[in-house]
Amino acid sequence: MTIPICFMCRDNYDDLYKICSCFDSVLCRECLLITNNTNISRCPICRRNLKIKVITDKCIVTMEIFKKIFFILFYFGMSLSYPIYAYVKYNDKYHFYLFLSMFFVNIFVDRIIINKMSQEMIFSDKKLYTFKFITGYLSLLSIFFMKKNLADLMYFLVFIFIFYLLPITLISVLNYIDELKVVKEYIKNKSRTKFINYELVSNLSI
Numbered sequence: 214m215t216i217p218i219c220f221m222c223r224d225n226y227d228d229l230y231k232i233c234s235c236f237d238s239v240l241c242r243e244c245l246l247i248t249n250n251t252n253i254s255r256c257p258i259c260r261r262n263l264k265i266k267v268i269t270d271k272c273i274v275t276m277e278i279f280k281k282i283f284f285i286l287f288y289f290g291m292s293l294s295y296p297i298y299a300y301v302k303y304n305d306k307y308h309f310y311l312f313l314s315m316f317f318v319n320i321f322v323d324r325i326i327i328n329k330m331s332q333e334m335i336f337s338d339k340k341l342y343t344f345k346f347i348t349g350y351l352s353l354l355s356i357f358f359m360k361k362n363l364a365d366l367m368y369f370l371v372f373i374f375i376f377y378l379l380p381i382t383l384i385s386v387l388n389y390i391d392e393l394k395v396v397k398e399y400i401k402n403k404s405r406t407k408f409i410n411y412e413l414v415s416n417l418s419i
């Protein structure tokens with residue numbers, strides 16, 4: 214009778230684990246753990262599809278959901294807290310419309326700008342969010358203690374100009390440069406005709 218051995222380390226163990234229906238597909242515990250971490254889906258011996266059990270760690274799922282919720286609350290809260298505060302304090306339409314606009318911008322525009330910035334300017338999403346969090350919360354510290362006009366100006370400078378208008382301008386300039394290159398190439402291709410360089414040689418002169 215053949216004694217089964219682990220097909221990876223070729224050692225014999227008391228406990229071996231069969232991962233496929235083929236005869237040799239037995240692994241020791243250590244090799245099974247290593248194989249599991251490589252995300253293989255086919256048997257290394259017979260290439261049959263392996264039966265994969267998916268185990269969901271509910272703790273990790275809950276933690277990740279909480280992380281996302283906290284991120285959204287702090288991120289939205291950063292740019293929406295001043296418009297809400299100012300609307301409650303001064304009860305004017307301007308801050309109400311500012312709140313609505315920033316709410317819309319946060320949900321629908323922000324992600325597009327972050328994506329574009331990370332694609333075209335090689336800033337990672339993480340770096341951009343860190344920059345926004347630090348700049349945003351530091352300026353909020355002073356905005357809440359400023360007089361209305363100065364606070365509005367500061368809010369505009371940081372939360373509208375630096376966070377949105379400046380990146381949009383940079384992205385547009387880069388796009389214009391790309392378009393110019395395309396136009397230049399188009400004109401170049403349209404206006405030039407290739408000719409083999411030649412010299413006229415008449416029979417008389419030879």
Ligand SMILES: [Zn+2]
Pocket residue numbers: 219220221222223224240241242243244245
């Ligand atoms: Zn082994």
Ligand SMILES: [Zn+2]
Pocket residue numbers: 233234235238256257258259260261
């Ligand atoms: Zn197999």
